[in-house]
Amino acid sequence: MDYSIKIGGEAGQGIQTIGDTLAKVFSRYGFHVFTHQDYESRIRGGHNFYQIRFSDAPVMSSRDKTDILIVFDADSLKFHEPEVSEDGHIIYDSAILKQKYSKQKFLDIPFVDLAVQNSKNKIMANTVAIGAVLGMFRLDLGILFELLKETFSKKGEDIVKGNVASAKAGYDFAKNNCSRCNFFIKKTNNKPFILVNGIEAIALGAISSGCKFYSAYPMTPSTGIMNYIADKEAEYNIIVEQAEDEISAINMALGASFAGVRSMTGTSGGGFALMIEGLALAGMTETPVVIALGQRPGPATGFPTRTEQAELQFVLNAAHGEFPRIIFAPGTPEQAFYLTNKAFDISDKYQIPAFILFDQYIADCEWTFKEFDLKRIKYNDYRLRADAFKSLKEYKRHAFTDSGISPFGVPGDAKHLVVTDSDEHDEEGHIVEDAETRIKMIHKRLFKKVPLIKNEIEPPLFYGNPEPEIVLVGWGSTYGIIMESVDRISKNKKIAMLHFSEIYPFPSIEKFDYLKILNNAKISICIENNATGQFAKLVRTETGFDFKNRINKFDGRPFTLDGLVSDINKKVVNTNG
Amino acid sequence: MVNLGDYKGQTPTWCMGCGNFGILSAFKNAMVDLGIEPHQFTIVSGIGQAGKFPHYLKCNTFNGLHGRTLPVATGIRLANHEMLVIAVAGDGDCYGEGGNHLIHAIRRNINVKLFVHNNQIYGLTKGQASPTSMEGMRTKNQPFGVFSEQLNPIALAIALDCSFVARSFAGDMEHLKGIIKEAINHKGFSLVDILQPCVTFNKINTYEWYRKRVYHIEPEYNSSDKSEAFKKAAEWSDKIPIGIIYKNNRQILEERISAIKDTTLVRQVPELSKLQSTIKGFY
Numbered sequence: 001m002d003y004s005i006k007i008g009g010e011a012g013q014g015i016q017t018i019g020d021t022l023a024k025v026f027s028r029y030g031f032h033v034f035t036h037q038d039y040e041s042r043i044r045g046g047h048n049f050y051q052i053r054f055s056d057a058p059v060m061s062s063r064d065k066t067d068i069l070i071v072f073d074a075d076s077l078k079f080h081e082p083e084v085s086e087d088g089h090i091i092y093d094s095a096i097l098k099q100k101y102s103k104q105k106f107l108d109i110p111f112v113d114l115a116v117q118n119s120k121n122k123i124m125a126n127t128v129a130i131g132a133v134l135g136m137f138r139l140d141l142g143i144l145f146e147l148l149k150e151t152f153s154k155k156g157e158d159i160v161k162g163n164v165a166s167a168k169a170g171y172d173f174a175k176n177n178c179s180r181c182n183f184f185i186k187k188t189n190n191k192p193f194i195l196v197n198g199i200e201a202i203a204l205g206a207i208s209s210g211c212k213f214y215s216a217y218p219m220t221p222s223t224g225i226m227n228y229i230a231d232k233e234a235e236y237n238i239i240v241e242q243a244e245d246e247i248s249a250i251n252m253a254l255g256a257s258f259a260g261v262r263s264m265t266g267t268s269g270g271g272f273a274l275m276i277e278g279l280a281l282a283g284m285t286e287t288p289v290v291i292a293l294g295q296r297p298g299p300a301t302g303f304p305t306r307t308e309q310a311e312l313q314f315v316l317n318a319a320h321g322e323f324p325r326i327i328f329a330p331g332t333p334e335q336a337f338y339l340t341n342k343a344f345d346i347s348d349k350y351q352i353p354a355f356i357l358f359d360q361y362i363a364d365c366e367w368t369f370k371e372f373d374l375k376r377i378k379y380n381d382y383r384l385r386a387d388a389f390k391s392l393k394e395y396k397r398h399a400f401t402d403s404g405i406s407p408f409g410v411p412g413d414a415k416h417l418v419v420t421d422s423d424e425h426d427e428e429g430h431i432v433e434d435a436e437t438r439i440k441m442i443h444k445r446l447f448k449k450v451p452l453i454k455n456e457i458e459p460p461l462f463y464g465n466p467e468p469e470i471v472l473v474g475w476g477s478t479y480g481i482i483m484e485s486v487d488r489i490s491k492n493k494k495i496a497m498l499h500f501s502e503i504y505p506f507p508s509i510e511k512f513d514y515l516k517i518l519n520n521a522k523i524s525i526c527i528e529n530n531a532t533g534q535f536a537k538l539v540r541t542e543t544g545f546d547f548k549n550r551i552n553k554f555d556g557r558p559f560t561l562d563g564l565v566s567d568i569n570k571k572v573v574n575t576n577g
Numbered sequence: 578m579v580n581l582g583d584y585k586g587q588t589p590t591w592c593m594g595c596g597n598f599g600i601l602s603a604f605k606n607a608m609v610d611l612g613i614e615p616h617q618f619t620i621v622s623g624i625g626q627a628g629k630f631p632h633y634l635k636c637n638t639f640n641g642l643h644g645r646t647l648p649v650a651t652g653i654r655l656a657n658h659e660m661l662v663i664a665v666a667g668d669g670d671c672y673g674e675g676g677n678h679l680i681h682a683i684r685r686n687i688n689v690k691l692f693v694h695n696n697q698i699y700g701l702t703k704g705q706a707s708p709t710s711m712e713g714m715r716t717k718n719q720p721f722g723v724f725s726e727q728l729n730p731i732a733l734a735i736a737l738d739c740s741f742v743a744r745s746f747a748g749d750m751e752h753l754k755g756i757i758k759e760a761i762n763h764k765g766f767s768l769v770d771i772l773q774p775c776v777t778f779n780k781i782n783t784y785e786w787y788r789k790r791v792y793h794i795e796p797e798y799n800s801s802d803k804s805e806a807f808k809k810a811a812e813w814s815d816k817i818p819i820g821i822i823y824k825n826n827r828q829i830l831e832e833r834i835s836a837i838k839d840t841t842l843v844r845q846v847p848e849l850s851k852l853q854s855t856i857k858g859f860y
């Protein structure tokens with residue numbers, strides 16, 4: 001079984017609440033769930049949708065076909081009716097749309113009337129819709145009732161009761177009136193899953209890594225990280241400071257880091273453009289900082305709420321001068337959680353900036369996972385503090401060492417002084433102008449550290465046929481879609497995926513020879529959500545391997561499974577013939 | 578006990594006779610008087626002649642970017658609010674490149690002490706006009722004279738209800754030392770605008786020019802009266818007042834943040850035991 005539900009309407013109609021609630025109900029049932037959203041940069045009106053896919057087997061992308069379409073406005077019908085599958089359903093409330101539809105697919109459910117009858121509150125029309133969907137699937141209401149209680153108990157008994165009654169009314173109505181409904185639901189023995197999106201995973205990863213300071217200026221799609229951490233501020237004693245601009249945000253984060261706490265900032269490309277001088281400052285002063293960079297289509301402000309993977313070359317090259325950095329591009333929320341932790345660890349260990357390069361798509365998509373394993377979280381305090389710092393005879397913040405890593409003392413913890421400078425400096429951190437020190441410092445900051453950092457980088461994930469003729473290569477958020485494409489196509493082709501999530505320093509072939517796989521394949525295709533093939537360029541620069549085939553999508557929308565499979569098939573046919 | 582010797586840093590590269598020497602000396606004396614040891618505070622500076630200040634001293638130092646002094650100082654202070662954090666900037670650095678940060682540091686009322694070496698010119702880049710250059714001043718870049726209105730940092734700060742606003746003069750070491758001490762002892766964001774002759778590039782606002790004009794604010798002056806403060810702030814002609822111009826007791830940012838009500842952020846060990854229950858919230 002593998003079903004998709006799509007909810008379409010205007011901003012402000014509660015589309016997201018319906019989607020989030022249904023997704024949670026399914027994941028608590030033990031189904032695998034994948035959700036994806038599409039919205040415009042406005043608070044009310046416009047056209048938005050929320051798509052949920054659930055199955056008894058893992059799912060990690062959205063399909064083009066919809067089994068149930070819930071429409072709250074005429075546009076949703078216009079855009080999405082063609083996507084409804086042969087025996088699918090469209091549910092709507094003729095009172096909301098002010099229109100009745102006679103086609104077989106349509107089921108008119110009085111969302112508003114049922115809400116008013118059962119709760120005297122038309123806002124609960126959304127709960128009626130949720131109940132109706134469960135009624136169509138004949139999934140019992142127990143889990144939804146629990147969830148409604150958890151969500152609304154703060155608002156009082158009446159609200160809970162009204163919601164429960166509304167859900168029940170929607171459920172009964174759909175069950176009794178959907179004569180064409182014959183969904184097959186395979187019960188699973190799975191335990192409930194957690195349901196997490198990319199943003200939450202990054203924020204949670206930061207908190208789990210002991211991040212104590214987060215400063216940022218709001219910009220989609222990174223704002224959610226600030227919101228999430230701010231929500232946990234009191235519980236975990238974290239300071240979240242909304243800076244006056246991105247320049248300030250990164251400089252504040254560097255200040256806090258210099259003072260001795262783990263710190264982070266988050267932004268999108270436009271904001272990152274402002275942070276770049278600060279990035280170089282992190283490089284020169286060897287101050288650790290984690291930067292969550294949420295890509296969205298550019299140039300300039302582009303498509304504010306849509307998705308693109310077009311900032312890789314920017315992040316690779318951003319800032320003047322030469323210094324090490326790491327860039328992780330998680331492919332799933334689960335990877336985002338663990339990689340954020342790894343970013344904090346490496347950043348602190350080597351005193352360098354670290355990026356979590358994500359995009360709007362992975363930010364908003366929710367996936368089901370087994371509970372995250374906190375034992376895998378690494379937390380080492382690399383700073384020199386208190387007694388350890390006091391007991392040193394001599395201290396120099398930028399001392400030359402074999403590893404290139406200088407001791408990073410917490411200012412004020414000892415009589416030793418911690419001095420650093422954005423100008424070239426000596427071991428103590430004071431300004432210098434001489435050539436010899438400059439050379440030694442570059443050896444220390446760059447040449448000595450890079451091989452050590454490279455060693456920490458894991459190879460790409462290989463999935464599919466062990467001797468593939470077709471290799472699909474992707475990075476970051478395209479993970480799920482490429483993996484499912486491999487599954488589909490593998491029925492009649494030898495196909496595999498190479499997915500890169502630790503992308504800079506570029507993984508060496510020592511741990512795993514992915515180049516051999518690429519060279520042995522008949523067709524290798526680099527799949528990216530951008531126009532110019534930025535990752536393909538990186539691969540060529542780092543390995544010399546040149547992709548002859550690329551699939552690039554740059555309409556601001558993510559790949560869909562069916563769309564990508566068809567694109568891949570076309571490439572394969574063209575290349576063969 | 579600390580003494581002046583404890584504060585001896587690198588040899589300054591400033592021009593002979595530069596006003597920065599007076600500020601350096603007054604600062605060291607103030608620290609010795611206050612009994613503050615070099616490791617007990619951090620100076621954040623930007624870029625410019627003034628930005629080099631901490632290198633000619635001994636203390637914890639973050640010498641960052643042009644104009645970005647206050648955000649770094651804010652980050653340091655929030656991470657460790659038991660540390661005295663001082664920001665040192667030039668007028669170009671703080672009122673030009675970093676103007677936005679000044680406004681917001683004052684609004685936040687973070688307990689950081691800002692000392693602006695105001696020489697009314699860009700020193701390090703060799704003599705362009707700064708936001709505080711007087712209208713009409715000619716430079717290589719402004720051959721017809723400065724067209725823009727001279728920025729009045731004192732009035733700006735009072736308008737923003739800055740917690741402590743003072744002016745002093747690099748040629749009056751005793752006065753300057755006193756003001757530095759008052760600024761440090763004040764609880765709240767403190768701006769001290771220090772008139773600093775640049776003997777190389779500013780041929781108008783010389784020691785002599787300032788000496789003829791500056792006067793100590795009368796002892797009976799009430800620095801908590803905002804409208805009086807605006808009047809003082811407006812004086813920039815034959816008579817230029819130096820001293821504490823405005824003061825208030827606004828609550829500081831650090832005291833409003835619950836995360837640090839018991840101890841500083843740097844002293845806190847991450848509390849990871851609660852994570853399991855946070856993750857449970859995703860079911």
Ligand SMILES: Cc1ncc(C[n+]2csc(CCOP(=O)(O)OP(=O)(O)O)c2C)c(N)n1
Nearest residue numbers: 624625626627643667668669670699700701
């Ligand atoms: C982003 C940036 N822009 C410009 C400069 C060049 N720059 C260095 S110092 C300075 C102005 C210095 O004037 P001021 O801040 O008044 O300090 P002073 O040298 O007079 O003490 C400028 C423009 C720089 N270092 N960084």
Ligand code: SF4
Nearest residue numbers: 592595626700775776
């Ligand atoms: S140029 Fe001016 S400000 Fe700079 S050191 Fe010389 S006198 Fe001082």
